[in-house]
Amino acid sequence: MLKKLSCLLTVLFFSLISYAQSSAFSGIIYDAGSKSPLAFVSVTVKGTNTGTVTDIDGQFTFGQLPANATLLISYIGYASKEYRVEKTKGPVSFFIERSKEQLETVVISSGENPAHQIIRLVQQNRKRNDPEQQTSFRYNAYTIAALAAGNRFWNMNRNDSAKTKNRQSGQQQPTDQLNRLAEKAKDTAGNSRGALLAKRFKENYLLLTESYTERIFKFPNYSKETVLATKFSGLKNPAFGVTTSNFQPFGFYKDYLVMNNINYVSPITDGSISMYKYRLKETILHEKDTTYIIGFEPQKGKNFTGLKGLMYINSDGYAIENIIASPASEKGMIFTFRLQQKYERVNGNWFPAQLNTTLSQKDLRTDSVMLYWDSRSYITNVQVGAEIAKKGFSDVQLEYHPQAGKQPDSAWTRMRTDTLNEKSKLTYETYELLPPRYKNTIEKVNKAFQVLAIEGIPWGKVDIPFKYIISGINKYESFRIGAGLQTNSLLSKWFSVGGYAGYGIRDQAWKYGGNLQLNIHQRTATSLRFDYSRDIAEPGNVDYFLRNGSVFSNQSLRNFQRSRMDSVELVRINFSTKLSPAVQSDLWLLKENRSPAMYAYEYDDISAGKQFRFFHNTEAGVGIRFAKGESFIRMGRSKVRTKPASTQLLIQLSKGLPGFWKGDLDYTRVVIRFNHKFLFKKLGETSVQLEAGGAWGELPYSYLFNTRATNTGRKLTLYVPNSFQTAGLYEFAADRSASLFLEHNFGNLLFKPDNLSFRPEIILVQSISYGSLRNATAHKFISFTVPEKGLFESGLVIRNLYRRSILSVAYIGIGGGVFYRYGSYALPKTADNWAFKWGFSISF
Secondary structure (H helix, E strand, C coil): HHHHHHHHHHHHHHHHHHHHCCEEEEEEEECCCCEECCCCEEEEECCCCCCCCCCCCCCEEEECCCCCCEEEEECCCCCCCEEEEECCCCCCEECCCCCCCCCCCCCCCCCCCCCHHHHHHHHHHHHHHHHHCCEEEEEEEEEEEEEEEEEHHCCCCCCCCHHHHHHHHHHCCCCCHHHHHHHHCCCCCEEEEEHHHHHHHHCCCEEEEEEEEEEEEEEECEEEEEEEEEEEECCCCCCCCCCHCCCCCCCCCEEEEEECEEEEEECCCCHHCCCCCEEEEEECCCCCEEEEEEEECCCCCCCCCEEEEEEEECCCCCCEEEEEEECCCCCCCCCCEEEEEEEEEEECCCCCCEEEEEEEEEEEECCCCEEEEEEEEEEEEEEECCCHHHHHCCCCEEECCCCCHHHCCCHHHHHHHHCCCCCHHHHHHHCCCCCHHHHHHHHHHHHHHHHHHHHHEECCEEEEEEEEHHHHCCCCCCCCEEEEECCCCCCCCCEEEEEEEEEECCCCEEEEEEEEEEEEECCCCCCEEEEEEEEEEEECCCCCHHCCCCCCCCHHHHCCCCEEEEEEEEEEEEEEEEEEEEEEEEEEEEEEEEEECCCCEEEECCCCCEEEEEEEEEEEEEEEEEECEEEEEEECCCCEEEEECCEEEEEEEEEEEECCCHHCCCEEEEEEEEEEEEECCEEEEEEEEEEEEEEEEECCHHHHHECCCCECCCCECCCCCCCEEEEEEECCCEEEEEEEEEEEEECCCCCCCCCCCHHHEEEEEEEEEECCCCCHHHCCCCEEECCCCEEEEEEEEEEEEEEEEEEECEEEEEEEEEEEEECCCCCHHHHHHEEEEEEEECCC
């Protein structure tokens, strides 16, 4: 008994000694060449199952390490390193060298690829581990993003002779960019500060911005992020800022990763094993679980837009612990990226903890980096499953607190996860040294963002909307001289008053109107609006389909071609509200006096025994708009659509009210438009637009449904999507109509030539329309066709037949298309059934 007790005491004694000698240990691991911190480096205690990986900043920590422990540091593509732990007061810096042989560590086993077994388990647990599949969550995020310049940026516009001369003389000549800055950056006293400014910009950052946000989420797709603080170098009160979502998606569990408007197939989507090549490169054992490091890249011969990188999969739930990803092919890309994500357990759930993105802008001529953004986001105060009410959400997914740009330094000290490094501090200080005219230029850029956001020119408490100018550019008016004003929230957030006036050059007629809008509730976008106008309107259109469009949309391209108009005096009362973030409803009552403008038409109402050229119409209507995937950002007083709807459904029901408010017409109209995009992992993207409408009652031509078309009779015109290219603008009409527009874009999946100026995107187009019309003889002095037997058109569009890089910022591409009309409404001359189109595109 005494021997057993003695042994027990001895074991306990040595355990206490070992515990007393153990201590916490932390370190930072860097690339020996670039001195940049390395994320997700494996650090294990030799001879044990204790291990960890570095975070995105290259940092790691062990709570306790026994005395004389040896750390094994290993990272794919780098030489392994051992370190014997010694007592230190702070974090130890480690520098590891890239492996010269670049040999891969691959776990090999007989039978099935072991990585496939792990990937299948990840796929089975995708919903469980996807943070946006949780019932709800909230968190805070601190984001810091720096824009830096590569050597190519500083050497732009230097000619070869100058370079040769400098090399021969052996002198250290300032680059052209620095010379220009040094020459221009003079204060009012004439003292040049250019040398100091140039040196600081080159050694530090060109721009620096920070933000602190709060995000709340409720399943299935309610999301709201509020920017509580934002800071931007050179701006006193920035109207914008950057958040995590500006650089990369939140989480990695969706079927597609959308970066720079490109859909990359996820390496963990269903069916990915047949598309990606996986390799189990390393296994890290921990005390309670295991981390599997798996490399991934597209299989040879597989044609899809994919990624390459490393996944760190934890056996606890087979969740992503860390991930590094970049485009599998960067050929011809002006903007490329490398993203990193680190996840941590929060109450049993894996949740993003750090997100890092490097977004590089390349000079394609030299294949070198000009500019690059380095963004780092740190997520804190995570609460999964928190009680969050739906009433806190709207269609605005990102908004700025009114005081976001005015936070003091003391507040930033609390919000930052760490103190600013020296380069960041010097960047802010450098902007304080800029001459006043440079600061004014930066403020003008800030205001330019506001102009684009409000689609108008701000002028104190009123704005000058672009729509009042652009609406007068068409073939009927040629050009409208005039403009309009609309009060903004600087005058009042509860109401807005506006008006416009203009004179058409070609039709020699004045148009004018005014409105009053009462803003009842901002979150639900509830408003009551009164409009009066004497203007023109194209016959055969559905007004409700046009109300939610932007002046920069494809519809504007069609509007420029309009040549047939009605003169309309309109009075309308409209009530609008959001029933949910995705559903908008409208109720309206309108009275209009309408007549054909500069075209002959008369309607023969047989039942009433009257003939009409002027129509007095009173209409009551209801409209519903469902927009899935659409999101907005609210910056100051502007609300900007940042993401178009992936699915949109518009429904309008309207009724003519004879005898009420002097109305003459008795009718009922129902119209539906449906838009959706389908993504295919190996085939590209298909866009569908379906329009259908029916009208009952005696209706003049102005209230029929014109088939959407763009042929103006010219041999070569601009391509407008979701329209017939071979049919005349007003060739087909009906009171019951259905049209289908299909586009399938293969992108670059079919052709990937070496020539960067020739990057064709093949698009197949199909358009079909049917219609019918009762009492066709009632429409006098006008000619149109009813597509009862079906109007058919097929086409081929090729984008980027030639493209050119503009200042290494974007590609401007020129393309063309050919369309053929066939079926019962093919024209007698074969040549007339063909239409040739051109178009341009912007890509990165």
